[in-house]
Amino acid sequence: MAAGVAAWLPFARAAAIGWMPVANCPMPLAPTEKNKRQDELIILNVSGRRFQTWRTTLERYPDTLLGSTEKEFFFNEDTKEYFFDRDPEVFRCILNFYRTGKLHYPRYECISAYDEELAFYGILPEIIGDCCYEEYKDRKRENAERLMDDNDSENNQEGSMPSLNLRQTMWRAFENPHTSTLALVFYYVTGFFIAVSVITNVVETVPCGTVPGNKELPCGERYAVAFFCLDTACVMIFTVEYLMRLFAAPSRYRFMRSVMSIIDVVAIMPYYIGLVMTNNEDVSGAFVTLRVFRVFRIFKFSRHSQGLRILGYTLKSCASELGFLLFSLTMAIIIFATVMFYAEKGSSASKFTSIPASFWYTIVTMTTLGYGDMVPKTIAGKIFGSICSLSGVLVIALPVPVIVSNFSRIYHQNQRADKRRAQKKARLARIRVAKTGSSSAYLHSKRNGLLNAALELTGSSDDEQHISKSTSLIESQHHHLLHCLEKTTNHEFIDEQLFEQNCMDNSMQNYPSTRSPSLSSNNGGSTSCCSRRNKTTTHLPNSKVPATRLQSMQELSTIHIQCSEQPSLTTSRSSLNMKSDDGLRPNCKTSHLTTAIISIPTPPALTPEGESRPPPSSPHPTMNISTTCSNVVKVSAL
Amino acid sequence: MNLEGLEMIAVLVVLVLFIKVLEQFGLFEPVSLEDSVEDEFELSTVCHRPEGLEQLQEQTKFSRKELQVLYRGFKNECPTGLVNEENFKQIYSQFFPQGDSGMYAAFLFNAFDTDHDGSISFEDFVAGLSVILRGTIDDRLSWAFNLYDLNKDGCITKEEMLDIMKSIYDMMGKYTYPAMREEAPREHVENFFQKMDRNKDGVVTIEEFIESCQKDENIMRSMQLFDNVI
Numbered sequence: 001m002a003a004g005v006a007a008w009l010p011f012a013r014a015a016a017i018g019w020m021p022v023a024n025c026p027m028p029l030a031p032t033e034k035n036k037r038q039d040e041l042i043i044l045n046v047s048g049r050r051f052q053t054w055r056t057t058l059e060r061y062p063d064t065l066l067g068s069t070e071k072e073f074f075f076n077e078d079t080k081e082y083f084f085d086r087d088p089e090v091f092r093c094i095l096n097f098y099r100t101g102k103l104h105y106p107r108y109e110c111i112s113a114y115d116e117e118l119a120f121y122g123i124l125p126e127i128i129g130d131c132c133y134e135e136y137k138d139r140k141r142e143n144a145e146r147l148m149d150d151n152d153s154e155n156n157q158e159g160s161m162p163s164l165n166l167r168q169t170m171w172r173a174f175e176n177p178h179t180s181t182l183a184l185v186f187y188y189v190t191g192f193f194i195a196v197s198v199i200t201n202v203v204e205t206v207p208c209g210t211v212p213g214n215k216e217l218p219c220g221e222r223y224a225v226a227f228f229c230l231d232t233a234c235v236m237i238f239t240v241e242y243l244m245r246l247f248a249a250p251s252r253y254r255f256m257r258s259v260m261s262i263i264d265v266v267a268i269m270p271y272y273i274g275l276v277m278t279n280n281e282d283v284s285g286a287f288v289t290l291r292v293f294r295v296f297r298i299f300k301f302s303r304h305s306q307g308l309r310i311l312g313y314t315l316k317s318c319a320s321e322l323g324f325l326l327f328s329l330t331m332a333i334i335i336f337a338t339v340m341f342y343a344e345k346g347s348s349a350s351k352f353t354s355i356p357a358s359f360w361y362t363i364v365t366m367t368t369l370g371y372g373d374m375v376p377k378t379i380a381g382k383i384f385g386s387i388c389s390l391s392g393v394l395v396i397a398l399p400v401p402v403i404v405s406n407f408s409r410i411y412h413q414n415q416r417a418d419k420r421r422a423q424k425k426a427r428l429a430r431i432r433v434a435k436t437g438s439s440s441a442y443l444h445s446k447r448n449g450l451l452n453a454a455l456e457l458t459g460s461s462d463d464e465q466h467i468s469k470s471t472s473l474i475e476s477q478h479h480h481l482l483h484c485l486e487k488t489t490n491h492e493f494i495d496e497q498l499f500e501q502n503c504m505d506n507s508m509q510n511y512p513s514t515r516s517p518s519l520s521s522n523n524g525g526s527t528s529c530c531s532r533r534n535k536t537t538t539h540l541p542n543s544k545v546p547a548t549r550l551q552s553m554q555e556l557s558t559i560h561i562q563c564s565e566q567p568s569l570t571t572s573r574s575s576l577n578m579k580s581d582d583g584l585r586p587n588c589k590t591s592h593l594t595t596a597i598i599s600i601p602t603p604p605a606l607t608p609e610g611e612s613r614p615p616p617s618s619p620h621p622t623m624n625i626s627t628t629c630s631n632v633v634k635v636s637a638l
Numbered sequence: 639m640n641l642e643g644l645e646m647i648a649v650l651v652v653l654v655l656f657i658k659v660l661e662q663f664g665l666f667e668p669v670s671l672e673d674s675v676e677d678e679f680e681l682s683t684v685c686h687r688p689e690g691l692e693q694l695q696e697q698t699k700f701s702r703k704e705l706q707v708l709y710r711g712f713k714n715e716c717p718t719g720l721v722n723e724e725n726f727k728q729i730y731s732q733f734f735p736q737g738d739s740g741m742y743a744a745f746l747f748n749a750f751d752t753d754h755d756g757s758i759s760f761e762d763f764v765a766g767l768s769v770i771l772r773g774t775i776d777d778r779l780s781w782a783f784n785l786y787d788l789n790k791d792g793c794i795t796k797e798e799m800l801d802i803m804k805s806i807y808d809m810m811g812k813y814t815y816p817a818m819r820e821e822a823p824r825e826h827v828e829n830f831f832q833k834m835d836r837n838k839d840g841v842v843t844i845e846e847f848i849e850s851c852q853k854d855e856n857i858m859r860s861m862q863l864f865d866n867v868i
Binding site: 007008009010011012013014015017018019020021022023024025026027030039100342343379380383384387 | 644647649703707712715729730742745746766781782786826829830851856857859860863866868
């Protein structure tokens with residue numbers, strides 16, 4: 001029931017008087033209002049801007065924040081008003097919703113900000129009125145696409161799977177050639193061979209030189225063997241590529257149904273059919289036709305060119321407009337062909353022998369080609385012919401702008417996606433700097449706190465004041481929280497470089513012990529808080545940690561815990577944090593295993609790309625893996 | 639013959655196109671048909687302002703605050719100040735989503751629109767409500783009688799009552815328990831006439847109506863429901 005009509009409810013109840021005399025049984029009791037308040041004005045203060053409305057207006061929608069008792073939480077006793085620390089612009093729309101029953105979506109508003117406000121006030125976005133619903137849904141869809149893009153590219157960069165088997169690696173290499181050098185090489189090689197194959201097909205038909213007997217031979221027949229070898233080579237490469245893709249595809253059935261694989265098959269089939277059928281003379285005509293399909297190899301370029309893909313996608317999405325264009329053209333062609341045929345029927349030696357014959361004239365005229373092989377000779381024919389060409393221009397010009405605008409939209413979307421990907425690296429780098437900034441702030445203050453403690457012992461108070469002033473109340477509370485956590489778990493936070501160093505050192509010394517990195521190993525090292533403190537002083541950067549076995553065991557477990565505690569260090573951009581920390585965690589594990597077995601000359605990179613390492617099984621493959629690991633790191637650090 | 643016919647058609651087509659082009663340039667004004675669209679537009683922009691609060695307070699039995707609340711609700715739904723039958727039906731139908739309340743709303747409209755000018759102003763609205771919600775039992779009963787008496791001739795016939803009954807049953811819609819039967823309105827009308835028609839002359843006059851209602855306890859009690867609506 002719409003809100004505005006709620007005001008008419010008393011009228012509807014009064015109108016029920018018509019039912020009373022005809023009713024045979026007594027009416028139920030009417031509900032009574034518990035405390036019949038007089039309607040009062042409510043003041044809603046949203047970030048300083050005051051809105052006022054009747055209480056009953058807000059109570060029209062009792063399942064929202066403003067309509068229920070939830071707003072009492074925001075009541076300010078001193079000023080006797082409800083204070084909301086939110087955006088006043090969006091609140092205008094929300095209040096209008098209570099007043100008129102229609103929720104509007106302002107175009108200048110950001111879609112995610114608007115959604116947040118709606119969620120805050122407990123209003124479902126589905127109530128948005130028809131006038132604004134289209135716009136809202138469009139913006140929402142764009143936003144969702146952008147988020148999905150972000151997620152996808154992040155996943156690709158960080159690679160959530162720590163270990164990919166051969167099949168998955170191959171598939172990834174095929175789909176994103178930039179992930180490894182091998183994939184890139186493969187990509188360029190196939191591209192080259194597609195080009196070679198297409199050029200071969202073209203050159204085959206060029207006449208090159210005469211043979212005694214005054215006959216012009218096409219090159220294909222003159223150098224038949226050479227062309228055959230080239231063709232065979234190309235088809236070999238394409239076949240191998242297709243089989244490899246088929247092997248690597250996660251869902252073979254779906255892959256076989258996809259357009260690209262069909263193009264692949266169509267490109268190589270003629271060759272094999274030709275091999276099989278060379279002996280049979282009857283079907284050699286059909287065989288020649290089949291060779292036409294070799295030209296489909298050119299479509300394989302669409303894997304290599306994004307522009308082609310966009311074009312194909314545009315045509316697919318404009319299917320309805322194209323269909324309309326085709327349909328209207330067909331209608332017009334039939335009409336005009338019929339008219340022209342009957343108009344030209346009387347004239348002698350007319351080329352318009354039948355209506356289908358007139359189709360050709362109509363098409364050529366409507367598309368303003370005008371070959372001139374068929375022209376009307378009678379006056380009626382000429383008049384209708386001119387009308388035909390005028391209308392042809394119109395009919396074709398109509399759907400074209402729609403297709404163009406679709407293409408433009410998709411093209412710009414792709415451009416935006418590319419731009420975002422390019423900016424993403426810079427953005428992530430800045431975010432990483434900010435994150436490390438805040439975590440190092442904690443470590444910095446911890447060291448200062450130690451210095452504080454040291455100074456306390458020595459009894460000088462001036463420096464103490466100087467150091468403790470440098471952190472604000474919130475920061476100090478935060479640090480206190482982290483400190484409590486450290487005390488609870490009996491472990492400590494350290495920074496990245498130290499962690500790397502520790503990993504490396506432990507790899508040198510503790511091969512058997514790191515086989516089972518687990519928390520239980522921590523229990524072996526009993527520590528008291530004071531001894532922890534002491535050890536902290538030695539964890540300053542650039543200091544080599546003395547490697548005693550017990551210490552390194554504890555450090556390992558420390559490292560292990562540190563990885564999983566990372567999320568609490570950072571306060572900004574929580575979602576990004578979560579992602580990179582997830583990447584960090586498996587990294588710790590694998591770095592345990594790999595570093596334990598081989599001593600890598602370069603430190604394992606802690607960037608999230610690095611964890612696509614399969615777990616090592618024996619020394620020899622691990623050497624390979626280590627090289628590929630370093631390879632992986634290099635390529636991805638573009 | 640064929641050729642000449644086609645040539646004529648061709649020439650005709652060319653002439654028609656020529657005329658259209660001239661029309662575009664405004665050199666050739668064809669006879670314009672009635673522009674009915676503008677008229678309708680005019681009606682909807684007429685604004686009606688009700689009489690002052692004091693006068694309405696005198697005419698009706700509502701307090702000042704109640705009139706204010708009523709007017710605000712009224713003006714919200716009908717910014718022009720007048721309700722025509724379409725609007726009225728649409729507003730009323732929002733309270734009965736399941737059935738079809740169009741007929742009953744039409745009868746109500748006729749009952750509220752006392753001066754029969756095709757639209758309900760705020761005065762009509764408030765006058766009707768005043769009788770129903772603040773009037774005496776007899777006033778209410780006579781208002782109900784006025785509602786039932788479709789042709790306003792002072793007596794209710796069986797056909798009129800049947801129409802009213804059908805409209806009420808229509809508001810129930812299809813999904814009822816027990817299932818709606820075809821004869822239910824007719825039976826109800828028979829029942830009603832048995833109760834109300836004293837002299838069995840086939841019509842119910844206002845005196846018979848009020849008398850019979852006053853004797854019926856249920857009706858009396860239900861009339862008192864309207865005291866607390868506003």
